[in-house]
Structures are given as C-alpha cells and as structure tokens.
Amino acid sequence: MSVSPLLVQGVAALLFVLGVATVLSRRNLFFVLMGVELLLNAANLSFIGFASQFPGTAGMDGQLMVLLVIAVAAAEACIGLALVVCLFRGRGSLDIDAYSALKE
Amino acid sequence: MADVLFIIFALAALLGATGLLASRHPLAGALCLVGTMLGLSGLYALLAAPFLAVVQILTYAGAIMMLIIFVIMVLGGAIDRSLPHSGRSRLATGLGLAAGLFSVLALALSKTVIPAEALQPAREIPAIGLALFAPESGWWLLILSASLLLLAAMAAAILLAKRRLDAEPEEHAVVEEHA
Numbered sequence: 029m030s031v032s033p034l035l036v037q038g039v040a041a042l043l044f045v046l047g048v049a050t051v052l053s054r055r056n057l058f059f060v061l062m063g064v065e066l067l068l069n070a071a072n073l074s075f076i077g078f079a080s081q082f083p084g085t086a087g088m089d090g091q092l093m094v095l096l097v098i099a100v101a102a103a104e105a106c107i108g109l110a111l112v113v114c115l116f117r118g119r120g121s122l123d124i125d126a127y128s129a130l131k132e
Numbered sequence: 133m134a135d136v137l138f139i140i141f142a143l144a145a146l147l148g149a150t151g152l153l154a155s156r157h158p159l160a161g162a163l164c165l166v167g168t169m170l171g172l173s174g175l176y177a178l179l180a181a182p183f184l185a186v187v188q189i190l191t192y193a194g195a196i197m198m199l200i201i202f203v204i205m206v207l208g209g210a211i212d213r214s215l216p217h218s219g220r221s222r223l224a225t226g227l228g229l230a231a232g233l234f235s236v237l238a239l240a241l242s243k244t245v246i247p248a249e250a251l252q253p254a255r256e257i258p259a260i261g262l263a264l265f266a267p268e269s270g271w272w273l274l275i276l277s278a279s280l281l282l283l284a285a286m287a288a289a290i291l292l293a294k295r296r297l298d299a300e301p302e303e304h305a306v307v308e309e310h311a
Binding site: 035038058059062063065072081085089092 | 134135138142145146149150152153158161162165168169172175176178179180181183184187188191192195196199200203204206207222223225226227229230231233234237238241244246255259260263264269271274277278281282284285286288289292293
C-alpha cells in the first residue's frame, strides 16, 4: 500500500507540461481555457501528493490549499467563459490571433 | 493493488491530457479533459484525500466542465472551419517550451528530498472541517477569500455577459448569425 511520492510528482509534472503545450500551441480560445484548467489540476495533484506524505496538520494544509485552488478555478472558468462569449459576440471568431488589437 | 490502481488512474489522466492537446474539435477536447478529471479524482482517493476526490468530481467534472461544454454548444459547436489545427511554428514553440519546462521540473524533482514516510491514513471529512475552521490556524480566511472571489466572479460574469442592463435583446440576432 505505497505509491512512490516521486512517481506522483512525475505525473503532476507531465500533466503540467501537457497543459503548457496546450496553452501555447492551440489557437482556439476554448483550448487555451481548458489548458489553464489542466495546469491548475496538475498543481492540485502535486499538493495532494506531498500532503499524503506528511503527518498531522502539515498534510492537512496541503489538502486545504487544494480547496482554494478549486474555488479559483471555478471563478476563472466563470470569468473566462463570459469573456469568450463577449469576444465571440463582437468579432465572431474564436481564433486568438484575431484579437491582436493591442499590438497595432 | 494500490500500484495497479495508481497506474490505471495516472494513465487515464495522462491520456486525457494528451487527447486535449491533440484533439481537433473543442467538444472532443472537453470530453478528454473530463477523463483527466476522473482519473485525477481516483488518484486523490488513493493519496489519502477522499473528500477532495468527491469535490473534484462534483466541482470539476460536474460544474466547471459542464459550464465549458455548455458554452461550446451555445456558440454553435464553436469550430471555425478556416481555423487551422494549430500553426506549425506555434506548435514547435509550444512543444519546445514544454520540453524545456519538463527538464527543469525533472531536475528540481531529482534534487528534492521527499521524506520517506509511509502513506498517511485517509483524512476523514470531520478532521478537514475542524482544521478548516480552527480559529488558531487561520484557514477560515481561506473560506472568506474564496467566497468573496466567487461573489466578485459571479457579478463580473453577469456584467460581462449582459452588456448593458437596460439593453433590449437585439444582441440575439448577432449570436444567431454566427451560430
């Protein structure tokens, strides 16, 4: 009944890297948003992986921090999707390269 | 037994994330991400966090992914036919930076000394509640800040989605045109 903590952190790092690749390489707004969700989840897995190794309150703190991250993710999805709907209404495009007005 | 379950759940999470990176349609990507959430929830249950496993399913797979899928459907499938899968240079940049980041993370992990304690017993829900609301620990600030954040997010989302509170519903025509 033991999972190697290093293995858990490795899985979390791989998930984080896949999330970074999604955010950077996709052009669709939805994929960028979902990539950010993946990043937050990878951080959560890392927190819980470390929390499972520490006894007492130190381990509990790691789990409580995950609760805050989940609340932040919910707020981020809420605002992000409202922004996507606004952008789509105004320009009718989901391509992030279409929104480069600040560059010019 | 725990090892087998860990491998199954970790594979589910990693395959879901890979599917998100590779899928073409946003809806397929969202369903892949739901698979990742479910796999992660299994991992949490294995790692002495049964409460967070349930919260993960309820909040992420239930609420957040439902919201994302709902908006994808509202925006007419949200696929632009003219939109390429991803630019070639963009893909190269993304994968290159991701590989660099992974090497940094692997280096940091290889230098980290993780205490070789046994896996802690699963933390029961009453213990989490007591730790959360213990006055001396200060974690109740977390509940306060999270509730303020969610309230602000809700107000902002309403203001953003409804451009002017007194506007007539003529915006519907614009949405349907693109749908």
